[in-house]
Amino acid sequence: MAFMQSWIQKLWRISDTNGAQRVLAIVSFTESIFFPIPPDVMLMPMCLGNRAKAFRYALTCLVFSLLGGVVGYFVGYYFMELIGQPIVRFYGFEEQVHQISLWYDKYNAWAVAVAGLTPIPYKVCTLTAGMFHIDFAVFVIASTLARGFRFFCVAGLLYLFGEKVRYFIERRFNLVVTALMVMVVLGFVAVKFIK
Template structure:
């Protein structure tokens, strides 16, 4: 089923209304949809590199707006909608323990989930459920999703199709390693 959903999402990149399709996928991916918008964004940018920044901007705006839906699900409908979504992702068991520490690291949690392959929808729902300040959530979402989408757009705009394999297979790992180095640097500075 996931493979069919992936193929359908990929086919949207060639649709005449691909920007709208990208906006829809980015919006729903932030709260319920399992396929990331990169799948539609990458072929769109390869096909029309001059529109790379517009495509990344649409993905950013739609993703943050979708994140607000995820936040609302967590804040207003966690028991009926949010918990089943997180349970389907295998995250239900750790929710209670995680929620106790979540807001202490809220900025970093949203940043990490917004940039790395970690499901952003988990963090959007958790942010609403734990009552993270909305301003912190929105600002961090804009930063994280902006970095993710504009770095992908920049790489594709500059290098074109040859960089596609790197982005699809290794960019999430590179983001994760860079974030680990950044956090490690802060820890070292604090304790040295």
């Protein structure tokens, strides 16, 4: 928890710097493969800081999240034993891999879409989609729709209600950071206790 809170606070601070969009791209890319913090942590304050660029930031999240997702898919497809399994073990998801395979057998694109929309770590989706050889086109389409909906909803809400949201966040910074951290943890817990 302390590790993730530290990262969330660092990313929040970076979101107000000149290189923030590059860092947002890196976070979006790596979160799709191994990084534990979702790009929303940076997307929110960046949209608040420059509402005119909110949709540009959402597009950055989408494009780089998808690129990372493709890399994650191919890591799972070709290098699951060498690279993917250590990532799965690091997060403690070994027992869930079998359950996720059943989801893919039953729901295919819907399983990808759920992972793209919810706090369930997207990296779990990308690695296992490759591991279980989910149709690549289905994976890309479902990921694009789900991740796009998620990032553009966040950007749209902040674009429309920015000042009200900004005031709330500035007054309740610790609460917002805690809520973001709880969302990340809940995503990991949701996958950990899938039976």
